[in-house]
Amino acid sequence: MQVRNADSQARIEALEERLGALEAATGLATQDADLLSDEDQATLRGRGDPRSLQPRRYGDTVALQTEGPAGAADAVAVEEPDRKTPAPSEAVETVTEVEQGIFGDRLSFEAGVTYSHFDDAQINLSGFLALDAIFLGRISLDEITADVITTEFVTRYGLTDRLQFDVSVPYLFRHSNFQSAGAGGSASGTAEVDVTGSGLGDISVGASYRLLRETFRRPDVVLNARVKAPTGEHPFGVELVEIPGTAGNLKVPERLSTGSGVWGASAGISVLKTLDPMVVFGSLTYFYNFSQHFRDIDEALGNQPGSTKIGDAIQYGAGVAFALNERSSLSLSFTQRFGERTTIRRDGGSSQVIVGSQSNVGLFNVGATFSLSDKIALLTNLGVGMTSDAPDMVLSVRVPFRF
Numbered sequence: 001m002q003v004r005n006a007d008s009q010a011r012i013e014a015l016e017e018r019l020g021a022l023e024a025a026t027g028l029a030t031q032d033a034d035l036l037s038d039e040d041q042a043t044l045r046g047r048g049d050p051r052s053l054q055p056r057r058y059g060d061t062v063a064l065q066t067e068g069p070a071g072a073a074d075a076v077a078v079e080e081p082d083r084k085t086p087a088p089s090e091a092v093e094t095v096t097e098v099e100q101g102i103f104g105d106r107l108s109f110e111a112g113v114t115y116s117h118f119d120d121a122q123i124n125l126s127g128f129l130a131l132d133a134i135f136l137g138r139i140s141l142d143e144i145t146a147d148v149i150t151t152e153f154v155t156r157y158g159l160t161d162r163l164q165f166d167v168s169v170p171y172l173f174r175h176s177n178f179q180s181a182g183a184g185g186s187a188s189g190t191a192e193v194d195v196t197g198s199g200l201g202d203i204s205v206g207a208s209y210r211l212l213r214e215t216f217r218r219p220d221v222v223l224n225a226r227v228k229a230p231t232g233e234h235p236f237g238v239e240l241v242e243i244p245g246t247a248g249n250l251k252v253p254e255r256l257s258t259g260s261g262v263w264g265a266s267a268g269i270s271v272l273k274t275l276d277p278m279v280v281f282g283s284l285t286y287f288y289n290f291s292q293h294f295r296d297i298d299e300a301l302g303n304q305p306g307s308t309k310i311g312d313a314i315q316y317g318a319g320v321a322f323a324l325n326e327r328s329s330l331s332l333s334f335t336q337r338f339g340e341r342t343t344i345r346r347d348g349g350s351s352q353v354i355v356g357s358q359s360n361v362g363l364f365n366v367g368a369t370f371s372l373s374d375k376i377a378l379l380t381n382l383g384v385g386m387t388s389d390a391p392d393m394v395l396s397v398r399v400p401f402r403f
Contacts, residue, residue, distance in 0.1 A: 090371035091329040112398035170201035180250035197256035219273035232259015237296030277323035311340030362386035
């Protein structure tokens with residue numbers, strides 16, 4: 001027993017000599033006070049108030065600081081970010097980049113395909129009501145189904161850790177099917193016509209600025225702005241062609257548009273808060289469309305020059321994402337856009353409001369993200385229309401590449 005005690009005492013004395021040598025080498029031996037108080041030491045061991053030591057970012061480093069009684073902060077230790085707190089999972093990082101953008105000196109390229117389906121049916125009455133009970137005239141049941149496939153290429157570049165720019169180039173393929181029952185005045189008469197079109201869509205350029213970084217208490221706040229150019233085929237002045245044998249029941253456009261035809265701009269704000277493994281996000285955006293003059297704004301034969309002003313719109317959205325594991329996540333969100341009425345003005349005439357041109361587009365979205373590697377991700381989303389103006393279904397698949 002005495003031999004073992006002597007051996008233990010010798011080891012303790014050797015450790016004390018080594019500790020004293022380290023203190024002398026670092027200049028800590030001359031300090032009278034302890035490096036950390038008992039409360040701070042308890043916090044570092046995980047038994048204290050987690051709010052008494054707060055990580056704060058300074059450039060590329062993180063300082064662990066204590067909060068004094070007056071709110072003053074004293075730095076305790078400075079380490080690399082991944083040395084002090086666990087890094088967010090790849091799934092959380094992917095969700096953050098999808099909702100807020102990519103900041104920092106990073107270049108990314110994204111290729112995506114979106115499929116939208118619309119289905120609309122209506123009854124057309126052309127005649128008059130006799131004796132308040134009998135309709136005399138022509139009745140037709142019209143149904144329109146439309147499918148739109150949009151291939152979009154987006155390039156993003158994070159100029160700084162707060163500023164990002166992006167360019168989006170879409171290409172659209174459209175197919176519309178027009179059906180009319182009651183063609184030629186016969187109850188059994190039906191007519192069907194398909195119209196297809198494709199072409200470049202409206203190219204847009206955007207910028208995002210990170211106003212506030214996410215901290216323990218506040219969310220990540222990003223301001224964004226975008227300008228859209230009328231590079232696609234506009235929908236104004238498209239003449240309607242009557243289908244032979246339908247007695248005027250069915251008229252279809254001679255071509256399908258691929259763009260809005262006007263310059264547009266938008267500005268908005270988005271917020272995001274990480275509550276690992278959950279991410280909560282929301283956004284608010286206002287869309288403004290500039291007035292544009294066209295040589296023909298009417299679907300009737302002949303040119304009717306004039307100008308048009310597509311109604312402005314406001315959109316909000318909110319959602320939540322859950323990290324299922326290190327590389328995948330599932331998200332649920334809802335977006336709704338309210339559009340104002342469109343007005344037109346023929347040259348030499350007064351402005352007219354297009355009846356029924358206002359819109360209310362609501363979509364419920366279910367999305368999934370898969371981080372295939374540290375540079376490639378797979379983003380999927382399924383949207384279901386919740387209002388009459390919304391598409392019945394929107395399915396999108398996107399693959400961003402980070403360089």
